[in-house]
Amino acid sequence: MPSKSAFLVPERRARVDAVVAGRTRTLTVVMEAFCDPQNVNAVLRTCEAFGVQEIHAVEGPMKPWDRNKKISQNADKWLDVRRWRSTGECLAHLKAEGFAIYATHLGEGSRPLGSLSFAGKVALVFGNEKRGVSDEALALAEARYAIPMRGFVQSLNVSVAAAISLATAVERREAERGGHGDLTEREAAELRERFYVLAVKQRAKIAKAERVAERRGGRRR
Amino acid sequence: MPSKSAFLVPERRARVDAVVAGRTRTLTVVMEAFCDPQNVNAVLRTCEAFGVQEIHAVEGPMKPWDRNKKISQNADKWLDVRRWRSTGECLAHLKAEGFAIYATHLGEGSRPLGSLSFAGKVALVFGNEKRGVSDEALALAEARYAIPMRGFVQSLNVSVAAAISLATAVERREAERGGHGDLTEREAAELRERFYVLAVKQRAKIAKAERVAERRGGRRR
Numbered sequence: 001m002p003s004k005s006a007f008l009v010p011e012r013r014a015r016v017d018a019v020v021a022g023r024t025r026t027l028t029v030v031m032e033a034f035c036d037p038q039n040v041n042a043v044l045r046t047c048e049a050f051g052v053q054e055i056h057a058v059e060g061p062m063k064p065w066d067r068n069k070k071i072s073q074n075a076d077k078w079l080d081v082r083r084w085r086s087t088g089e090c091l092a093h094l095k096a097e098g099f100a101i102y103a104t105h106l107g108e109g110s111r112p113l114g115s116l117s118f119a120g121k122v123a124l125v126f127g128n129e130k131r132g133v134s135d136e137a138l139a140l141a142e143a144r145y146a147i148p149m150r151g152f153v154q155s156l157n158v159s160v161a162a163a164i165s166l167a168t169a170v171e172r173r174e175a176e177r178g179g180h181g182d183l184t185e186r187e188a189a190e191l192r193e194r195f196y197v198l199a200v201k202q203r204a205k206i207a208k209a210e211r212v213a214e215r216r217g218g219r220r221r
Numbered sequence: 222m223p224s225k226s227a228f229l230v231p232e233r234r235a236r237v238d239a240v241v242a243g244r245t246r247t248l249t250v251v252m253e254a255f256c257d258p259q260n261v262n263a264v265l266r267t268c269e270a271f272g273v274q275e276i277h278a279v280e281g282p283m284k285p286w287d288r289n290k291k292i293s294q295n296a297d298k299w300l301d302v303r304r305w306r307s308t309g310e311c312l313a314h315l316k317a318e319g320f321a322i323y324a325t326h327l328g329e330g331s332r333p334l335g336s337l338s339f340a341g342k343v344a345l346v347f348g349n350e351k352r353g354v355s356d357e358a359l360a361l362a363e364a365r366y367a368i369p370m371r372g373f374v375q376s377l378n379v380s381v382a383a384a385i386s387l388a389t390a391v392e393r394r395e396a397e398r399g400g401h402g403d404l405t406e407r408e409a410a411e412l413r414e415r416f417y418v419l420a421v422k423q424r425a426k427i428a429k430a431e432r433v434a435e436r437r438g439g440r441r442r
Contacts, residue, residue: 015373022371038259046381048372075374147388150243150402151269152236153296156384160267163381164388167368181371 005196008203016195019078020188022051022181027118027169028099029162030056030125032087032137039129041075042159048075050166051181053191056094056123058084077198091123091140099123103133103141104165106155110146113165118172124165126158226417233424237416240299241409243272243402248339248390249320250383251277251346253308253358260350262296263380269296271387272402274412277315277344279305298419312346312361320344324354324362325386327376331367334386339393345386347379 005013029047034040040057047055084090091101102116103125116122125141127133138144147156147164156164173180183191226234250268255261261278268276305311312322323337324346337343346362348354359365368377368385377385394401404412 019372042378042381045374045378048374049370049377051371075372078373149270150272151240151296152299153266153269156270157263157266157380159378159381160263160384163377163384167385167388 003193003196005192007200008196012199012203013196016192016199019051020181020183020191020195023053023188023191024051024173024180024182025053025187026121026182027052027166027173027180028054028056028094028123029166030058030090030094030101030123030137032058032125032133033128033131034126034158035129039157039159043126043162044079044081045075046159046163046166048078050170052079052166053183054080054082056082056084056090058087058090078195087134087136088140091125091137094123095140097121100143101125101137101141102143102145103127103137104146104161105133105138105144106146107144110144112148113145113168114148116143116145116172117176118169119176122169124162124169126162126165129158224414224417226413228421229417229424233420234417237413237420240272241402241404241412241416244274244409244412245272245394245401245403246274246408247342247403248273248387248394248401249275249277249315249344250387251279251311251315251344251358253279253346253354254349254352255347255379256350260378260380264347264383265300265302266296267380267384267387269299271391273300273387274404275301275303277303277305277311279308279311299416308355308357309361312344312358315344316361318342321364322346322358322362323364323366324348324358325367325382326354326359326365327367328365331365333369334366334389335369337364337366337393338397339390340397343390345383345390347383347386350379 005016008016029043029052031040031043034043034057044055082090084093094101099121101123104127125133125137127137133141147161149156155161170180226237229237250264250273252261252264255264255278265276303311305314315322320342322344325348346354346358348358354362368382370377376382391401
């Protein structure tokens with residue numbers, strides 16, 4: 001079967017290839033029992049922008065989040081979002097895969113974000129908007145960290161905290177690992193094919209919308 | 222008149238003093254015609270956390286934003302938010318005060334955030350959620366910049382972009398200026414007194430709420 005890339009203009013194919021080259025599965029994010037779907041979607045959008053391919057959502061007392069196109073900018077279409085019923089299962093899986101768990105925590109024993117090492121595989125855990133990261137996650141974490149703040153407000157919005165953490169992680173990975181995007185050739189080839197298919201579908205949708213708009217324009221004349 | 226600090230416990234007074242020591246008026250943020258009050262409030266919360274004392278809000282086609290306690294965490298209480306009717310007026314004022322204007326822009330001619338200098342006074346301009354920064358602001362800006370992204374989504378949420386920009390600015394200011402908080406002794410003294418008053422009022426409110434809760438608890442017994 002020929003690659004779907006045959007149906008894409010060279011510019012679009014080059015864009016897919018560039019995005020895949022910037023993707024990683026050795027940095028990941030865990031959203032633990034978020035209650036605001038707006039935060040889930042904002043975090044997904046930031047992950048996509050920073051090349052984080054796999055994200056873990058632990059379901060909490062809230063119902064599964066609604067996709068919100070406006071906020072996520074359809075980011076989840078280009079991501080692997082894994083859902084978990086419990087923090088324990090999710091973190092056990094990540095530990096078995098060799099990830100160090102860094103949990104955001106505003107209490108005692110937290111290190112500043114800037115002091116963390118990103119030389120190895122890292123999973124960043126963000127907690128529920130009100131209660132923060134669970135005791136279970138804290139107990140399983142290799143490190144607790146906080147973003148240094150200097151004002152009266154006690155915390156940052158969780159999507160803001162995730163964004164600052166990811167921007168720092170990318171920078172540190174470039175310094176400590178010599179780069180951020182690091183899929184194996186096989187992972188990259190699989191992802192390219194998947195994205196080519198999505199891009200072709202997207203192109204077809206746009207073309208259809210254009211034809212409809214043209215016909216409507218013609219009728220009005 | 223004795224200082225209001227006489228009514229504060231030493232820990233609370235020390236907290237006010239520490240916050241004031243971390244405050245600056247040489248880094249500022251301009252929000253140009255935001256349409257989502259949630260974004261305004263999230264940016265205020267981040268500014269407060271990062272010690273940015275003065276923020277400028279240019280009113281656009283939208284109505285003035287609603288204070289949203291949940292999102293801003295009452296951050297604006299501790300800030301100076303100046304409202305402007307037009308971008309031109311706001312940026313002319315900042316230029317006269319010696320600020321270099323850096324406008325976020327995703328188009329051509331934009332430099333990466335990491336290449337900007339924060340050695341002098343800097344105003345970061347963030348644009349409307351849909352249209353971005355206005356042509357007027359771009360024409361007046363010393364530099365256009367963007368946060369490097371590597372995915373398919375074309376932009377970050379504006380409150381996320383502001384947070385990453387501010388975190389970077391604080392770090393660069395520490396490297397380039399030897400520190401972030403830099404009020405003059407007079408500015409600091411004025412702000413301390415203002416914050417002591419606010420902290421005393423806050424303490425009185427909390428005490429009143431505690432007394433009410435105690436009486437209610439008593440009645441139930």
